[in-house]
Amino acid sequence: MDRKIEKKHKWTKKYTWILVISLVLLFAVYNIVFGDKSSKLNVESDKLAIEEVKSDIFQDYIAVIGTVEPIRIIYIDAMEGGRVDALYLDEGTMVKKGDPILKLSNSNLLLDILNREAGLAEQENLLRSNRLSMEQNKLDLESKLLELNYQLKKLERSYKNNEILIKDKLISREDYDQAKEQFEYSISKKTLLLKTQKQDSAFRSVAIKQLEASVSRMQENIVLIKEKFQSLNVTAPVDGQLALVLPEIGESMAAGQRLAQINVLDAYKMKVEIDEHYIARIVKNLKGDFEFDNRNFSLKLTKIYPEVKNGRFSVDMEFIGKTPEQIRIGQTARIRLELGESKQALLIPRGGFYQSTGGQWVYVVSKDGKVASKRNIHIGRQNPRFYEVLDGLEPGEKVIVSSYDTYGTADKLVLKHEK
Numbered sequence: 529m530d531r532k533i534e535k536k537h538k539w540t541k542k543y544t545w546i547l548v549i550s551l552v553l554l555f556a557v558y559n560i561v562f563g564d565k566s567s568k569l570n571v572e573s574d575k576l577a578i579e580e581v582k583s584d585i586f587q588d589y590i591a592v593i594g595t596v597e598p599i600r601i602i603y604i605d606a607m608e609g610g611r612v613d614a615l616y617l618d619e620g621t622m623v624k625k626g627d628p629i630l631k632l633s634n635s636n637l638l639l640d641i642l643n644r645e646a647g648l649a650e651q652e653n654l655l656r657s658n659r660l661s662m663e664q665n666k667l668d669l670e671s672k673l674l675e676l677n678y679q680l681k682k683l684e685r686s687y688k689n690n691e692i693l694i695k696d697k698l699i700s701r702e703d704y705d706q707a708k709e710q711f712e713y714s715i716s717k718k719t720l721l722l723k724t725q726k727q728d729s730a731f732r733s734v735a736i737k738q739l740e741a742s743v744s745r746m747q748e749n750i751v752l753i754k755e756k757f758q759s760l761n762v763t764a765p766v767d768g769q770l771a772l773v774l775p776e777i778g779e780s781m782a783a784g785q786r787l788a789q790i791n792v793l794d795a796y797k798m799k800v801e802i803d804e805h806y807i808a809r810i811v812k813n814l815k816g817d818f819e820f821d822n823r824n825f826s827l828k829l830t831k832i833y834p835e836v837k838n839g840r841f842s843v844d845m846e847f848i849g850k851t852p853e854q855i856r857i858g859q860t861a862r863i864r865l866e867l868g869e870s871k872q873a874l875l876i877p878r879g880g881f882y883q884s885t886g887g888q889w890v891y892v893v894s895k896d897g898k899v900a901s902k903r904n905i906h907i908g909r910q911n912p913r914f915y916e917v918l919d920g921l922e923p924g925e926k927v928i929v930s931s932y933d934t935y936g937t938a939d940k941l942v943l944k945h946e947k
Contacts, residue, residue, distance in 0.1 A: 569938035573945050577930035578893055579877045583923045586873035589866045590806060591912040594798030594818065594827075594845060596859045598791035602766055607759040609783045610634035612775045619773050623764040629773065629788055632760040632781065641753055648746040655739040662732035669725040676721060680714045687711040768792045771857075796855060798827060798845040800863060804836050809867050816845055816865040820852045827863065868909075874921060875914040879929030882907075887915065891941055893926040900928055900941040 610632030617629050687707045694704040764770070772789035775781055798818075802810060814829040831844035845863070881890055887907035891900035905920030921927065928941070935941065 567938050568940045568942055569935055570942045570944055571935070573897075573943040575930075576928050576943070577879055578926050579879070579929045581917065581921045581923055581925045581927060582875050583872065584875050585870050586875060586909065586914065586916050587866075587870045587911055588868035588909055589864050589911050590802070592800050592802055592816075592863050592865050594800045594861050594863045596855055596857050596861075597797055597799045597844075598768075598793055598857060599795040599797050599846070600792040601771075602768065602790040602792060603786060604629070604762060604765070604788040604790065606632065606762075606781045606783055606785050606787055608632075608634060608637060608756045609781055609785075610637070610760050612777050612779045612781060615773065615775075615777055617770055617773070619770055621770045622768070623770050623790065624767050625764055627764045629762045629764060629770065630775065632762065634757070634760060637753070637757050637760075641750065641757060644746065644750050644753060648743065648750060651739065651743050651746055655736070655743055658732070658735055658739060662729075662736065665728060665732070666725075669721065669728070673718070673721055673725070676714065676718050680711070680718060683707070683711040683714050762787055764790060766790060766792060791857065796847065796851055796857075797830070798861070798863065800843050800845055800865070801840045802843060802865075804839050804841060806867070807836070807841060810841075810843060814866060815848075816863045818861040818863045820861060821854060823852070825850065825852060829865075873908075874917040874923065876917055876921070876927055877914055877929055878910070878912070880931030880933075881927075881929050882915070884932035890921075891928040891932070891935075892921070893928065893943070897926075897945075898943055900943060902939050 611634070612630060613633045614631040615629075616631075617623065617627070623629070687710075690699060690704045690707045693699045694701070768790040770788065771791045774786055774788065781787065810829070810832060812829055812832065816827040816829070817824055818827070819825075826848040827845040828848050829843055830846045833842040833844075835841065845865075876890075887905070889902055889904045892903045893900045903920055906918040908916040908918045910916065
């Protein structure tokens with residue numbers, strides 16, 4: 529009996545594998561063309577700092593360190609050079625104005641004073657001699673003028689008598705002319721004597737004034753040099769605390785060299801160093817406060833120093849109202865310096881991400897908490913606790929605020945949670 533032979537189906541195992549491989553390749557090509565091309569990195573979520581974006585009041589302040597300083601510091605420099613002969617007070621001593629601190633000696637200065645005093649005595653003697661001479665000349669001229677006036681009257685009388693006599697021809701023409709000439713000569717002589725007296729008086733007056741001015745200048749110079757000599761006895765110019773005494777006994781100090789320092793303790797101030805990043809926002813009268821001995825004290829910015837050193841600049845802040853009783857020079861305190869008014873803003877806590885991104889982007893965690901994606905943001909102001917977010921985030925979103933240094937260029941972080 530014949531058996532029907534079944535025709536073999538063409539679909540074999542070989543074709544099955546070809547189909548599987550084709551599908552795999554097709555899926556791979558699809559992923560390459562249409563899939564997510566962003567780079568990913570697996571990270572453990574328990575090693576991340578994740579914080580929520582919140583809308584809250586932003587307090588615009590910075591935290592700075594202030595150092596207590598006296599309200600005024602008086603520096604004492606040598607007005608004149610000299611050798612240190614004596615030290616009367618130690619550093620830390622409370623002083624009153626006029627208290628002696630140290631003594632310098634300067635033999636050259638002493639010799640200069642003696643020479644100047646000798647020169648002054650010589651000029652004063654010359655002035656006295658000129659005054660006496662002027663007075664004597666004045667008396668001599670007055671005596672001559674008196675005698676001349678007497679003779680002139682006699683000659684005038686004789687001349688007038690001769691005028692009468694000549695008319696009556698009782699005297700000769702020669703006698704008349706002689707009397708007339710003597711009278712006219714005496715008049716001319718008197719005129720010349722008066723002119724001489726006037727010129728001599730003017731000359732002597734100028735000479736006396738010049739000598740008086742010279743003596744006055746010499747006296748002023750001696751007063752000044754004696755003040756310099758007196759300054760060798762160094763005294764406290766104000767009440768306060770002698771904070772520093774630099775020289776030692778026997779040491780030679782030059783003019784202008786620093787000798788001592790006095791701290792005026794009527795009040796205190798805080799010397800504060802601030803990062804140059806804030807230099808444009810720091811102005812006078814900004815307020816600040818700090819806590820000391822469980823009490824809060826207020827400050828006001830009174831002075832801004834223009835020089836920037838090592839990326840920082842300095843300001844002075846003075847106390848408003850009470851000053852801490854137990855505060856000491858050199859102590860430090862953490863000051864909360866207000867830069868502006870507080871207002872509502874979108875905030876994220878400070879963290880290491882800022883150093884990694886410059887605040888230009890953050891990793892935003894998805895709602896299911898499985899992935900964190902990179903997103904550009906715009907950060908405005910900052911204080912020691914928060915950054916102000918101007919754009920790029922919404923309230924309630926969560927961001928990674930810890931450092932991104934180990935994430936390289938990953939666009940997404942796949943968050944691995946411990947089971």
